[in-house]
Structures are given as structure tokens and as C-alpha cells.
Amino acid sequence: MTKTITDVVCPFCGTLCDDLEVSVTDDGKQILDVYNACAIGAEKFLHSQAKDRITRPRFQQPDGTWKETSYEEAADYTAKMLAGATKPLMYGWSSVNCEAQSMGNEIAEICRACVDNTAAVCHGTTLIAVQDIGLPSCTLGEVKNRADTIIFWGNNPCHAHPRHMSRYSIFPRGFFTGKGHKSRKMVVVDPRITDTAKMADIHLQVTQGQDYELLNALRVAFKGEWLPDVVAGIPKEKIIETANIMKAARFGIIFFGMGVTQSLGKNHNIDEAIAVTKDLNEYTKFSIMPMRGHYNVTGSGEVLAWQFGYPYSVDLTRGFPRYNPGDTSSIDLLNRGEIDAVFVIGSDPGAHFPISAVKHIANVNSVCIDPHITPTSGISKLHVPVAFNGVETGGNAYRMDNVPIDCRKVVDPPEGMLTDEEFLKMVRDRVKKLKGVA
Amino acid sequence: MATVTITMKNPPALYLEAEYICPDEFAGKTVAQIAELHVYEGNTKSTLGKYFEVSGDAGATAEDTKIVVRGDVKKVKYIGMKMSAGEIVVEGSTDLYAGAWMTGGRMLVKGDIQAFAATAMKGGELIIEGNAGNYLGAAYRGDWRGMSGGRILVKGNAGSDVGMYMTGGEMVINGNVDVHLATHAEGGKIIVKGNAPSKVAGQMVEGEVIIFGTIDVMMPGFKYVDDVDLEIEGITAKFAHYVGDTGERHKKRKGQMVYGHLYQKI
Ligand code: SF4
Numbered sequence: 174m175t176k177t178i179t180d181v182v183c184p185f186c187g188t189l190c191d192d193l194e195v196s197v198t199d200d201g202k203q204i205l206d207v208y209n210a211c212a213i214g215a216e217k218f219l220h221s222q223a224k225d226r227i228t229r230p231r232f233q234q235p236d237g238t239w240k241e242t243s244y245e246e247a248a249d250y251t252a253k254m255l256a257g258a259t260k261p262l263m264y265g266w267s268s269v270n271c272e273a274q275s276m277g278n279e280i281a282e283i284c285r286a287c288v289d290n291t292a293a294v295c296h297g298t299t300l301i302a303v304q305d306i307g308l309p310s311c312t313l314g315e316v317k318n319r320a321d322t323i324i325f326w327g328n329n330p331c332h333a334h335p336r337h338m339s340r341y342s343i344f345p346r347g348f349f350t351g352k353g354h355k356s357r358k359m360v361v362v363d364p365r366i367t368d369t370a371k372m373a374d375i376h377l378q379v380t381q382g383q384d385y386e387l388l389n390a391l392r393v394a395f396k397g398e399w400l401p402d403v404v405a406g407i408p409k410e411k412i413i414e415t416a417n418i419m420k421a422a423r424f425g426i427i428f429f430g431m432g433v434t435q436s437l438g439k440n441h442n443i444d445e446a447i448a449v450t451k452d453l454n455e456y457t458k459f460s461i462m463p464m465r466g467h468y469n470v471t472g473s474g475e476v477l478a479w480q481f482g483y484p485y486s487v488d489l490t491r492g493f494p495r496y497n498p499g500d501t502s503s504i505d506l507l508n509r510g511e512i513d514a515v516f517v518i519g520s521d522p523g524a525h526f527p528i529s530a531v532k533h534i535a536n537v538n539s540v541c542i543d544p545h546i547t548p549t550s551g552i553s554k555l556h557v558p559v560a561f562n563g564v565e566t567g568g569n570a571y572r573m574d575n576v577p578i579d580c581r582k583v584v585d586p587p588e589g590m591l592t593d594e595e596f597l598k599m600v601r602d603r604v605k606k607l608k609g610v611a
Numbered sequence: 612m613a614t615v616t617i618t619m620k621n622p623p624a625l626y627l628e629a630e631y632i633c634p635d636e637f638a639g640k641t642v643a644q645i646a647e648l649h650v651y652e653g654n655t656k657s658t659l660g661k662y663f664e665v666s667g668d669a670g671a672t673a674e675d676t677k678i679v680v681r682g683d684v685k686k687v688k689y690i691g692m693k694m695s696a697g698e699i700v701v702e703g704s705t706d707l708y709a710g711a712w713m714t715g716g717r718m719l720v721k722g723d724i725q726a727f728a729a730t731a732m733k734g735g736e737l738i739i740e741g742n743a744g745n746y747l748g749a750a751y752r753g754d755w756r757g758m759s760g761g762r763i764l765v766k767g768n769a770g771s772d773v774g775m776y777m778t779g780g781e782m783v784i785n786g787n788v789d790v791h792l793a794t795h796a797e798g799g800k801i802i803v804k805g806n807a808p809s810k811v812a813g814q815m816v817e818g819e820v821i822i823f824g825t826i827d828v829m830m831p832g833f834k835y836v837d838d839v840d841l842e843i844e845g846i847t848a849k850f851a852h853y854v855g856d857t858g859e860r861h862k863k864r865k866g867q868m869v870y871g872h873l874y875q876k877i
Binding site for chain 2: 401
């Protein structure tokens with residue numbers, strides 16, 4: 174016999190779908206199938222069932238082989254490394270629940286570390302822009318029920334957030350959007366002809382690296398000022414047509430992704446996109462929302478901002494929080510050689526950071542907390558596998574629209590394995606002793 | 612003017628935060644007291660004397676105190692932070708936040724400086740003989756007030772985001788700059804003798820930007836007005852005159868719209 178667990182939350186992408194069903198064996202130990210999820214979401218659940226999973230912490234030996242150890246010893250090593258470092262970096266946090274993030278922040282405060290999440294290589298630029306000029310945003314529920322003009326700028330939800338369009342943005346029939354996708358206009362801005370772009374009513378194939386110019390041109394068009402014949406590869410007439418479509422919306426939204434946050438212009442692209450949204454509110458109701466990637470990267474920003482006042486790249490070395498990406502951001506810290514110990518949890522800088530920064534991780538003491546074997550675990554001195562968040566443990570997470578959702582545990586982790594939070598608590602208690610904090 | 616010379620003798624393994632290297636802090640102190648001033652390497656607090664050899668005399672006030680910084684200070688941040696008077700000469704290159712929040716006095720760096728120099732500078736003079744980094748004379752994160760007074764001269768090149776949110780003062784860059792010059796500027800004047808690739812003066816509300824070299828991609832929000840003859844730094848030449856950013860908000864003064872002005876040498 175099997176049982177089916179309903180209303181399961183998918184801990185993969187920032188869409189945080191909460192309508193999954195998972196069938197498990199009667200003893201609750203094994204996942205048999207996952208329903209309603211997209212391919213990448215389902216894989217996250219099924220992957221946890223791999224028979225060759227690493228289930229105990231292990232130290233890397235000088236010859237590159239691994240030696241198994243206990244969680245106790247792993248916690249001792251981690252605590253000593255963090256408490257003894259002059260400028261430790263604690264990076265990751267995006268695939269970790271809020272409870273564990275908060276525990277991690279406590280360790281960072283005691284050890285006076287730098288804490289950063291994966292926004293550093295993703296939507297950190299968005300957070301800079303939001304601090305500079307604000308964010309007129311809404312929830313995905315409002316989009317589903319009200320939005321009739323949807324703009325995807327520099328992102329490809331067909332592949333990166335596969336159920337976003339069916340649950341919230343394009344297809345669902347909402348309260349005021351009873352005709353589903355027939356009642357919605359879809360604009361895609363992307364230099365590539367992506368699968369998302371193929372679905373659009375209007376595809377603006379912007380010249381790569383000139384999103385800032387195109388956004389500026391839209392603002393000029395709203396005001397009816399003079400425009401050059403072509404901006405960023407788009408003819409003036411097309412820009413004016415798009416500007417008019419945006420103005421004519423009943424409720425519009427811009428969803429933007431890493432195509433604008435990490436291309437030339439970075440935070441300024443988002444700054445200008447928010448200014449476009451602000452301008453449009455002179456005519457109609459318009460919102461803007463970042464398409465956050467990891468399932469709980471938004472939560473990490475929330476927890477950091479709640480505890481220290483800043484959403485990422487927080488430097489606690491002087492005993493009070495400081496924030497200035499460029500100085501306190503992980504890649505800069507690593508590239509400049511400012512860090513003497515690296516703690517990574519729930520993310521993979523080994524795969525996503527520039528090689529110069531990765532080399533620096535390999536050169537200092539390092540701990541990687543991750544259920545998987547990753548490029549980061551491969552260069553770390555200590556690898557601590559933990560239970561899968563959202564699969565083998567619950568905990569709180571924030572959706573891309575800043576709505577908190579409690580995840581569900583569906584199966585037990587393999588015998589004797591700890592969760593992130595449990596392991597971090599062991600480290601926290603040790604660090605407190607080492608630092609003489611009550 | 613009394614001179615204190617500090618010489619790096621024991622370089623930090625990581626980076627040093629030394630905001631007390633400033634005439635305002637040195638003034639009225641003995642050499643021994645100066646050596647006792649705090650510095651931070653990561654989370655570890657120690658003294659200036661652990662890293663630097665201190666000699667000479669400080670004046671009674673910042674105004675008559677000169678600091679000469681010798682040795683390798685490429686890994687020292689915050690030199691000249693918040694200085695209000697006096698003089699600093701850095702004989703080599705230095706790191707982040709040089710002359711940040713300075714309000715007066717004169718700081719000369721003979722080598723290069725890194726990002727965030729002259730953040731929110733209010734007055735005084737900063738001269739860099741080498742290259743400057745990103746965010747020169749810009750606002751601090753989240754602030755909307757960049758450089759508001761004083762003068763900056765860079766003899767080499769400067770990075771991106773130079774003069775972001777600038778509201779006043781003057782900046783001359785003899786070389787090239789990177790993208791996003793004078794973004795969000797609401798005043799002040801920036802002269803670039805070399806080239807600026809793109810995104811020049813985006814979202815500019817007010818102020819002046821003068822480019823002697825090329826601009827690869829012009830912001831669509833800048834519209835051509837006329838050609839003008841200008842005398843800039845002793846050079847008289849013809850410039851194409853643009854106003855903008857027409858997409859951005861603008862005030863009216865005496866019934867006239869106030870724009871940012873961009874001049875490019877023809
Ligand atoms: S869209 Fe995202 S949250 Fe939804 S099932 Fe797919 S991976 Fe999971």
C-alpha cells in the first residue's frame with residue numbers, strides 16, 4: 174500500500190508551487206512518485222532517493238580521497254574554523270529554510286563573519302536598485318486575478334520557472350481574468366528567441382547589453398519626447414507601440430530575470446525598470462517583480478534584513494552590520510583575498526563563481542554543507558551532507574513575491590542524518606563556548 | 612605645517628581598515644599616541660603602530676597637520692576618510708574608500724586608488740596621479756546624495772559609476788571612464804578628456820557632463836540642441852550640446868524646464 178501526501182510545497186525554484194502530491198511507501202521512508210510538479214521540481218524529490226547518497230560528514234585528505242567522520246567531529250571542526258578566523262565568509266543559504274538561516278546568522282554574529290547569499294550572483298543588483306528607488310510590487314495572487322499585460326524581461330520562465338505561467342502569469346483564469354491567456358497581452362524582451370519569446374504577442378529582440386537604453390527609451394516614449402530612429406536594435410515605432418500597450422493595461426506587471434540583473438548595466442537596469450513601472454502608475458496600475466531563482470533565496474534576504482537590516486552581503490567583522498556590495502560581497506571578498514575561511518551552505522559557488530574566486534576557496538579552510546556532491550564540496554576540506562530541505566524536513570520559505578509558505582516533510586532522511594538546522598545548532602553551541610558567549 | 616610620516620613595515624595578511632589615518636585624528640597627538648590609534652584587520656582590533664612606523668610631529672589642529680604615507684598600502688582601506696582639513700600624501704597606491712566623506716583639505720595619491728574613493732565628498736581636493744576605480748565621488752549605497760562639493764582630478768582612467776547621484780562639485784578625468792558616468796546626477800560638473808563607452812548621464816536630472824572623446828552608445832533620453840563653443844580647462848573647442856535625460860523627472864525654474872547638459876567635442 175502507499176499513501177499520498179497532498180499540498181506539498183516544491184523546494185526547487187522561487188515559484189514555490191504549493192499544490193504537489195507525493196506518494197510514499199506506507200512506512201513513510203521512500204518516495205514513489207511526484208504529481209503536479211514540473212520536471213525539475215519532481216527531480217528534486219526523486220533525487221533524494223538515490224541509493225548512493227553520502228550520509229555522513231567526510232574530510233578531504235591531502236591526496237584527494239575522503240575519510241568519513243561523525244557529525245560531532247564535523248561540528249567541532251566547523252566551530253573552530255569559524256571562531257578562529259580573522260574574516261570568515263558564510264555563503265549560500267538559498268536552499269535552506271528560514272529557521273536554519275536564522276541559526277546561521279547567530280553564528281555569524283558571534284564569529285563576526287561576512288554573511289552573503291546567492292543574490293550575490295543573481296538578484297543582488299535588484300536589491301541595490303530597490304534600496305535606491307523603491308519597489309512597486311504585488312503578490313502572484315494579484316497577478317493571477319488582475320494582470321492583463323505581462324512583460325518578461327531578460328528571463329525564460331518556460332525553462333527556469335516552468336509552472337510560473339500556468340499557475341500565475343499567463344494561463345490561469347482569475348477573478349478579473351476569466352478568459353485566461355486570451356485576456357492577457359504578453360511581451361518578452363530578450364536578445365535570444367527563447368521558448369518564452371516564441372509565445373509572446375510582442376518580442377523585442379533587444380541588442381545584448383542595451384536593456385538600459387531600451388528601458389530609458391520607453392520612459393521617453395511615455396512622455397512623448399523625441400526618440401532616435403532605433404534604440405538597442407528596436408525601431409522607434411515598435412518602442413512607441415509597446416509603450417502604448419503598457420499604458421493601456423488595466424493591470425500590468427514586469428517580471429525580470431538575470432538577463433537584466435547580471436548583464437551590462439546591472440543594478441541600473443533594474444533601477445530604470447522600476448522607474449518605468451513608477452512612470453506607468455501615472456496612467457494605470459503597474460507592478461514589477463524579480464523572478465527569484467532558488468526556492469528560498471528570498472527568505473534569506475528577509476531573514477538577513479530582519480536580523481541585520483540588509484538583505485545580502487552583510488559584513489559583521491566590526492561587530493555591527495555593514496553593507497556595500499563591491500566591498501562586502503562574496504566574489505569581491507574572495508577575488509581580493511580578504512577572506513581566510515569559507516563556509517558554504519545550500520548553494521554551489523564552485524560551479525557559479527568566477528574561477529579566480531573558486532581558487533581562493535580552495536586555498537583556505539572550508540566547509541561545505543550540502544546533500545549533494547558538488548564542485549564546491551569537491552574543493553572543500555570538510556563536506557557535511559544533510560537532509561533535503563522541503564523533502565526530508567519542513568521549515569519556512571519565501572516565494573518570489575515575499576509570501577512566506579511552510580514547507581512539508583514527506584519522508585524521513587536516511588538513518589542518522591541531521592538537518593541543516595540541527596547541524597548548525599551544534600556549531601552554534603560550540604562557537605558560543607569557544608568565544609565565551611553565555 | 613607639521614608632518615607625520617607613517618611607513619608600512621608589517622603589511623597585513625588580509626586587509627586593513629584604517630580610518631584614523633586622517634589629519635583630524637592625528638592633530639594634537641604625540642607620535643606614541645598616534646601609534647596607539649585603532650585599526651582593524653577583519654574582526655581583529657589592533658593598533659596603527661603594529662603595522663606602521665610613525666615619525667615626525669602632528670600639528671595642533673587638522674589644518675596644520677600633513678600626513679605622508681609610505682610603503683605598500685595597497686591593502687589599506689579608508690585613508691583620509693572624513694578629513695576636514697590639512698593634507699595627506701600617499702606615495703603609492705591605496706585601496707577602497709580613499710578620501711570618502713571628505714569635507715576639506717587636500718589628498719594626493721601618487722599611485723592608483725580602488726573603488727568608493729571620495730564617496731559623498733563635500734569639499735576639499737582629491738588628486739590621483741594614477742587610475743581611479745568604480746564609484747568615484749558617488750553616493751554611498753542607498754543614499755541619493757553623491758559628491759556635493761570640492762574637486763577631484765584623476766590623471767589616469769576611472770571606472771564605472773563615477774559621479775553617481777552627484778549633486779555638486781567638479782571632477783576632471785584625464786583618461787577614459789567606464790559605463791554609467793553621472794547616473795542620477797542632480798548637479799555638479801564632470802569633465803572627461805578621454806572616452807566614455809555608454810550609459811552616459813542616464814537618469815540625469817541636472818548638472819553638466821563634458822566628454823572630449825567618443826561615446827559609443829548615446830542614451831536615447833538625450834536630445835541634440837545646438838553646437839556651442841566652450842572653454843574647458845584652458846582649451847577652447849566646439850561641442851555638440853545635448854539635454855536630458857528627457858525620460859527622467861525634471862523641475863521647472865522660472866517657467867523653464869531644467870535639464871542635465873551633455874557636451875561632446877566635435
Ligand atoms: S515551477 Fe518551480 S516550484 Fe513549481 S514545481 Fe517547478 S520547480 Fe517546483
